Amino acid sequence: MNTQIKTSNRTSLPLWFLVLLTAALIFAISQIGVSAYKKMQIKDPEVKAEISQIQSRKELLLLQPNVVNTNWLRTLNPLMKNVEGSIVWSGALQQGVVEFINLPKIKDNQYYQLWVHDLAEASNQASLVSVFKSPNDKELLMSFDTIKIKSPYKFELVLHTEGETTNQPLLLAQP
16 A cells, blocks of 8 residues: 655744744734723823713713704815714703814914804804814813704804904814
């Protein structure tokens, strides 16, 4: 009986190379995880408490009847191409919470303005509910109060530059 053993012509990688490659992959993955974890950690206890309070307020608003809960829609403005976020507003409480992710830094003489358009008012009238500067972080969570908004049909984030009379709409949200 003739027994033949087939051998492969493939050359295998040395064991030390596979161990080194595995260790490098584990190290890289762990560094990415540690970096993401550090970014998520908020060190300032006051900021932590404020964010927790705003998140609680958002949860309370979501429980209200006839609440507006919608995402921001981008305009064609290139500043806003990576911006995401949402808005929650309760007519019963006249309170809201906005969230922005990747809102860009702006010049020192510029401000972001949050406007609400109400069906009960003239179409060219809007209520200014918040004015703020660029956030320090990638994510901004902010609460706001309104006065006598009955039936909002549009929320608008506008970039205002000091000394100019025209403002650039950046984001829109419609219920």
